[in-house]
Amino acid sequence: MEQTEAVAAAPLPVIAQLTLADLRDALGLGWQDFRRAPGFGLFFSAVYVAIGLGFVLSGAGTVLWTFALSLAFPLFAPFAAVGLYEVSRRMEAGAALDWTRILGVVKAEKDRQIPWMGAILTIYVLFWSFLAHMIFALFMGLSVMTNITTSHEVFLSSQGLGMIAAELAVGGGLAFLLFALTVTSLPHLLDREVDFVTAMIVSVAVVRQNPGVMALWAALIAGATLLAVAPLFLGLFVALPVFGHATWHLYRRALL
Numbered sequence: 001m002e003q004t005e006a007v008a009a010a011p012l013p014v015i016a017q018l019t020l021a022d023l024r025d026a027l028g029l030g031w032q033d034f035r036r037a038p039g040f041g042l043f044f045s046a047v048y049v050a051i052g053l054g055f056v057l058s059g060a061g062t063v064l065w066t067f068a069l070s071l072a073f074p075l076f077a078p079f080a081a082v083g084l085y086e087v088s089r090r091m092e093a094g095a096a097l098d099w100t101r102i103l104g105v106v107k108a109e110k111d112r113q114i115p116w117m118g119a120i121l122t123i124y125v126l127f128w129s130f131l132a133h134m135i136f137a138l139f140m141g142l143s144v145m146t147n148i149t150t151s152h153e154v155f156l157s158s159q160g161l162g163m164i165a166a167e168l169a170v171g172g173g174l175a176f177l178l179f180a181l182t183v184t185s186l187p188h189l190l191d192r193e194v195d196f197v198t199a200m201i202v203s204v205a206v207v208r209q210n211p212g213v214m215a216l217w218a219a220l221i222a223g224a225t226l227l228a229v230a231p232l233f234l235g236l237f238v239a240l241p242v243f244g245h246a247t248w249h250l251y252r253r254a255l256l
Helices: 020-036 038-059 063-093 099-111 114-140 152-156 158-182 185-191 196-209 211-229 236-254
Strands: none
Touching: 020 038, 020 063, 020 211, 020 236, 038 063, 038 236, 063 099, 063 114, 063 185, 063 236, 099 114, 099 185, 114 158, 114 185, 114 196, 158 185, 158 196, 158 211, 185 196, 185 236, 196 211, 211 236
16 A cells, blocks of 8 residues: 655744844945845835825724724735845846746745735734724713714814723734734745744744844834824835844844
8 A cells, every 4th residue: 555655844943042233234234235126125015005195185083994994905015025135136136136036936926835824814803993992982982972983072072092002002002913913924835845833933923032122113113103204104115125124134133
């Protein structure tokens, strides 16, 4: 009787001990990659900027806007990130930066693990949105009906301040958890044959082993993104590609 040989599972990568120097070097290399190939950075960043502007023009705060944010952004964002990682990977390997091949890699990801990551992100954002609305209802649901878009003083009431504190605490915790799940998992999925669950577990392990460095990295990304969003999202054309390329280089240092 013919026997089928079992395929050995790929070994898990070794997680490195990261330092502040690794963050500095990753940012420097990210800026260098963006300067070497700005067209790719601007192109993939345009996905984020277009979606952000679309949300604003369609009317932020409406049900339509909430569902568009919850469904469109998490599904498209990983593919745009993969494009930036692929550019950095090719630069690192000395390969040609060919539009057809790079876009081909991004397209090919639809048949691998990235769509699963997009689905996980979508569910996560939907839950986050539901939780934010629930917190609002818990603090403000029994108060006198007020149009919060024009009566901002409601946020200075005891209920309003309590709601803001709860939203910040819960939102910050969920944001950092999402960061931990994705900080190395997306480049990991592009670089190696691994399933998305394993990639997320490894990503969380990287954060757990390097809590201070990774917390600083998360704060840098959050701060730069907030500053970049201010001028009609235009700052994202620089911040996103630089941090996207830098994330690839940090991933290469984190997983050996």
